[in-house]
Amino acid sequence: MGTLLEAKQVSKEYISGTFVKNRNLALKPISFSINDDSPSITAIAGESGSGKTTFARVIAGILDKSSGSLRYKDKDINQMNSEDILNFKKEVQTIFQDPFEVYNPFYKVDHVLTTPIKKFGLAENKSDIDEMIISALEEVGLRPDETLGRYPHQLSGGQRQRIMVARAFLLKPKIIIADEPVSMVDASLRATILEEIKRLREIHNISVVYITHDLTTAYQVADNIIVLYKGQVVEAGDVENVINKPVHPYTQLLTDCVPRPDPDQKWSKTSGDITIKSRIINGCNCAFCNQNESVESDRKIYEFNKKQIVSCKVAEKKKICANEDISAYFTKKK
Numbered sequence: 528m529g530t531l532l533e534a535k536q537v538s539k540e541y542i543s544g545t546f547v548k549n550r551n552l553a554l555k556p557i558s559f560s561i562n563d564d565s566p567s568i569t570a571i572a573g574e575s576g577s578g579k580t581t582f583a584r585v586i587a588g589i590l591d592k593s594s595g596s597l598r599y600k601d602k603d604i605n606q607m608n609s610e611d612i613l614n615f616k617k618e619v620q621t622i623f624q625d626p627f628e629v630y631n632p633f634y635k636v637d638h639v640l641t642t643p644i645k646k647f648g649l650a651e652n653k654s655d656i657d658e659m660i661i662s663a664l665e666e667v668g669l670r671p672d673e674t675l676g677r678y679p680h681q682l683s684g685g686q687r688q689r690i691m692v693a694r695a696f697l698l699k700p701k702i703i704i705a706d707e708p709v710s711m712v713d714a715s716l717r718a719t720i721l722e723e724i725k726r727l728r729e730i731h732n733i734s735v736v737y738i739t740h741d742l743t744t745a746y747q748v749a750d751n752i753i754v755l756y757k758g759q760v761v762e763a764g765d766v767e768n769v770i771n772k773p774v775h776p777y778t779q780l781l782t783d784c785v786p787r788p789d790p791d792q793k794w795s796k797t798s799g800d801i802t803i804k805s806r807i808i809n810g811c812n813c814a815f816c817n818q819n820e821s822v823e824s825d826r827k828i829y830e831f832n833k834k835q836i837v838s839c840k841v842a843e844k845k846k847i848c849a850n851e852d853i854s855a856y857f858t859k860k861k
């Protein structure tokens with residue numbers, strides 16, 4: 528078909544304070560798109576406060592953008608009629624960082640599963656609803672008899688996150704935007720849930736935007752990755768390139784900080800020094816190298832190769848990206 532979701536130069540500025548206004552441009556203009564001819568998993572990585580959740584919420588249409596445009600199936604999100612909005616809400620599902628936000632403590636967990644089925648008219652009767660819920664729970668490895676009929680606090684954090692994954696897939700969406708969907712579960716379960724997300728996207732042809740600060744899981748599940756720093760893209764492209772051969776000093780810093788169980792399997796040349804100061808490139812004004820808050824950083828992005836783009840002086844000999852859409856430098860599904 529073609530482009531499903533298209534974000535063009537979207538940004539987000541938070542304004543707070545009553546008398547003195549504090550402005551925080553948490554997401555600098557960014558263009559990104561998702562096509563339905565090659566469903567893929569895109570990781571959004573970066574340290575805490577880098578703008579990952581802001582990006583997720585803006586492209587999910589949950590948070591008003593400060594500039595740019597957001598279109599779904601060629602229709603502007605702000606100009607959709609109620610039918611299109613309902614369709615957008617069905618086809619673009621979100622899994623939040625903290626599932627407590629989603630659960631109402633006074634309702635049994637069944638409620639978060641029955642509500643969307645009813646809202647989107649996906650089942651004719653009660654037995655169809657039950658059947659859908661049971662198969663969705665089983666798809667994410669949960670036992671319905673141990674899950675249904677319970678209140679949110681009677682389940683573990685991992686079970687609650689799995690229910691959110693089940694809920695997202697239940698609606699057979701086209702896109703899932705998952706903000707740290709496994710942050711609350713232990714390492715072994717984390718790997719299992721991520722494998723399930725990968726498997727479900729294979730079966731149902733769903734594109735996933737996977738937000739994380741954990742490069743190991745990004746490498747494990749994603750085809751492509753966008754690395755954010757202070758709300759700006761510093762490096763993006765094919766996950767193999769970006770994580771195995773990072774070019775941007777900030778990505779190098781991130782990969783060097785990841786403990787590697789096998790010393791022979793290196794993600795990058797480790798210099799041993801993992802301080803920010805040691806990585807800054809003199810004379811560079813990119814978001815990372817320019818640590819002077821009062822000076823606006825340079826947003827030029829260079830095409831390091833066909834599958835890797837970098838915003839830093841280290842790549843200045845390369846040509847500036849001709850296409851502002853980052854996804855143009857992504858690898859199609861493997």
Ligand SMILES: Nc1ncnc2c1ncn2[C@@H]1O[C@H](COP(=O)(O)OP(=O)(O)OP(=O)(O)O)[C@@H](O)[C@H]1O
Pocket residue numbers: 541542543551553573574575576577578579580581582624740
């Ligand atoms: N509602 C808000 N009002 C004002 N500032 C906000 C708001 N939400 C986030 N911010 C600020 O925007 C920046 C980006 O926040 P965001 O939550 O997107 O980061 P993040 O990368 O998701 O971090 P984390 O890994 O901790 O979840 C931060 O500086 C944060 O303090």
Ligand SMILES: [Mg+2]
Pocket residue numbers: 579580581624706
């Ligand atoms: Mg976040």
